[in-house]
Amino acid sequence: MQQQPDMMDKLVSLCKRRGIIFQSSEIYGGLAATWDYGPIGAEIKKNLKEAWWRSNVYERDDIEGIEAAILMHPMTWMASGHVSSFEDTLADCKSCKKRFKVENVTGKKCPECGGELTEARQFNLMLKTHLGPIEDEGSLTYLRPETAQGIFVNFQNVVNSMRRKIPFGIAQIGKSFRNEITTRSFTFRSREFEQMEIEYFVKPGTDDEWYHKWVEERFVWYARFGIRKENLRKRQHEKKELAHYAKACTDIEYNFPFGWSELEGIANRTDFDLKQHSRLCGKELDYFDEATKERFIPYVIEPSGGIDRAILAFLFDAYREEEVKGEKRVSLALHKALAPLKAAVLPLLRNRPDLVELAKNIANGLRKGFKVMYDDTASIGRLYRRQDEIGTPYCITVDVDSLSDRKVTVRDRDSMKQDRISVDTVKAYLVDKFKD
Ligand code: ATP
Numbered sequence: 001m002q003q004q005p006d007m008m009d010k011l012v013s014l015c016k017r018r019g020i021i022f023q024s025s026e027i028y029g030g031l032a033a034t035w036d037y038g039p040i041g042a043e044i045k046k047n048l049k050e051a052w053w054r055s056n057v058y059e060r061d062d063i064e065g066i067e068a069a070i071l072m073h074p075m076t077w078m079a080s081g082h083v084s085s086f087e088d089t090l091a092d093c094k095s096c097k098k099r100f101k102v103e104n105v106t107g108k109k110c111p112e113c114g115g116e117l118t119e120a121r122q123f124n125l126m127l128k129t130h131l132g133p134i135e136d137e138g139s140l141t142y143l144r145p146e147t148a149q150g151i152f153v154n155f156q157n158v159v160n161s162m163r164r165k166i167p168f169g170i171a172q173i174g175k176s177f178r179n180e181i182t183t184r185s186f187t188f189r190s191r192e193f194e195q196m197e198i199e200y201f202v203k204p205g206t207d208d209e210w211y212h213k214w215v216e217e218r219f220v221w222y223a224r225f226g227i228r229k230e231n232l233r234k235r236q237h238e239k240k241e242l243a244h245y246a247k248a249c250t251d252i253e254y255n256f257p258f259g260w261s262e263l264e265g266i267a268n269r270t271d272f273d274l275k276q277h278s279r280l281c282g283k284e285l286d287y288f289d290e291a292t293k294e295r296f297i298p299y300v301i302e303p304s305g306g307i308d309r310a311i312l313a314f315l316f317d318a319y320r321e322e323e324v325k326g327e328k329r330v331s332l333a334l335h336k337a338l339a340p341l342k343a344a345v346l347p348l349l350r351n352r353p354d355l356v357e358l359a360k361n362i363a364n365g366l367r368k369g370f371k372v373m374y375d376d377t378a379s380i381g382r383l384y385r386r387q388d389e390i391g392t393p394y395c396i397t398v399d400v401d402s403l404s405d406r407k408v409t410v411r412d413r414d415s416m417k418q419d420r421i422s423v424d425t426v427k428a429y430l431v432d433k434f435k436d
Pocket of ligand 1: 178188263264308
C-alpha cells in the first residue's frame with residue numbers, strides 16, 4: 001500500500017485538532033523533538049502499553065514485568081558502553097550553521113546550502129544531569145538512554161524473588177532520553193520517548209532459535225493490533241551495522257510516508273551486558289541450572305520497541321479518507337483495543353431536556369466498564385465526524401423515538417451500519433463487541 005506524500009501534514013494536523021499530540025511547551029514556541037499527548041492521545045498511549053503488557057506479561061507464563069528508576073548509578077552506563085560509544089559523528093555547516101550526522105552526508109558539502117562542513121567530531125547522545133547540590137564529576141549521572149539496563153541490573157533480584165528458571169524474560173515499559181541530532185518526522189525521533197523492552201534470558205547455544213522466535217512473535221504482534229501486513233517488513237542487519245553488543249539484529253520496519261523505517265529492533269545481545277555488569281560491580285551475575293548442575297551467564301534476546309513510533313505507525317495505518325454522500329469522511333480505523341474512546345453517546349436534539357437526560361444516563365451507565373464520551377455540542381453530522389476522526393468504534397444516538405420505544409441507534413465506525421437496540425441492552429452489546 002502506497003502512502004500519500006501529504007499524509008504527514010494531514011496526520012499532524014489531525015493530531016493537533018483532535019487532542020492526540022501537541023508540540024511540547026507550545027505557548028513558548030515549542031521545545032524541539034519533545035511532544036505532549038493530549039486527552040485522546042493519552043488514551044491511545046495507555047491502550048497501546050496495555051496491549052503490549054497483556055500480550056507479553058499476562059498471556060505468556062515466562063515473562064515478569066518490572067518498573068526500574070530512570071536515574072541509575074553512573075557505573076551502569078560505563079558497563080553498558082554508553083559512556084564510551086553511544087555517539088553520533090557530526091559536522092557543522094560553516095555557512096548556514098546547521099548540524100548533520102556524517103552518515104547522512106555524501107561528500108564534504110552541506111546537503112542544505114552547499115557550504116563547507118567542519119571536521120567531523122563525536123557527540124555523545126546521553127542527557128547528563130547532576131544529583132544533589134554540588135555539580136561536580138562525582139554527582140554526574142545520566143537520564144537513561146534505554147530501559148534495558150534497568151532490567152540487567154535487576155536480573156538476579158528477579159530470579160531470586162520470583163524463583164524463575166531459564167528461559168524466561170523481564171519486560172519493562174518506560175521513558176528513555178536521547179539528545180538526538182536529526183529530529184524530523186514528528187514523534188518518530190524524539191529526545192524524550194517511551195520504550196517497551198523485553199530482555200529474554202536463555203541458555204547459550206539456544207540463543208539463535210529464540211532470536212528467530214522473537215522476530216516472528218513481534219512481527220505478528222503489530223499485525224494483530226491492526227497494522228496491514230503489506231506495510232510491515234523485516235530487515236536483518238548486516239555485520240557492519242551491528243551494535244557493539246549484538247551478534248544479530250532484525251528490525252521490524254513500517255512503511256512510513258517518509259519511507260521504510262524502524263519500529264522495533266530484535267537483537268541477540270549475547271552475554272555482553274551481564275558480563276560487563278559482573279565485571280564492574282565485582283559480583284557474579286550468573287545462573288545456576290539445577291537440572292544440569294551447570295553455572296553459566298545467560299544469553300539475552302532483546303525485542304526493543306518504541307511506544308511513540310508504534311503509535312505513529314498505528315495512526316498512519318488507521319487513517320482513512322473516503323467520500324460519503326458527496327462529503328469527505330476522515331476516520332481512524334484503529335483496532336478496538338487501541339481506540340481512545342470505546343463509544344460516544346449523542347442526543348439528536350440538545351434542546352430536549354428529557355432526551356438529554358436519557359442520553360446522559362446511558363453514558364453514565366457505561367462509564368464503569370468503558371471510556372465513553374457524552375457530546376451534544378453540535379449537529380449529529382458533525383458529532384459523527386468528530387468521533388470518526390478519533391476512531392471511536394461505536395456512536396450511540398438517542399432520538400425522540402427513544403423516549404417512547406426505549407431503543408437507541410448504534411452506528412459502527414467502519415461499516416457505518418446502524419443497529420437499533422434496546423436501552424437496557426447497550427452495555428451487554430458493548431461487552432460483546434469488546435470481548436477478545
Ligand atoms: P534509530 O536507528 O532509529 O536511531 P535505534 O536503532 O538507535 O533507532 P534502539 O536503540 O534499537 O533504536 O531503540 C529501540 C527502539 O526504541 C527503536 O526501535 C525505536 O522504536 C525506539 N526509539 C529509539 N530512539 C528513539 C527516538 N529518538 N524517538 C522515538 N523512539 C525511539
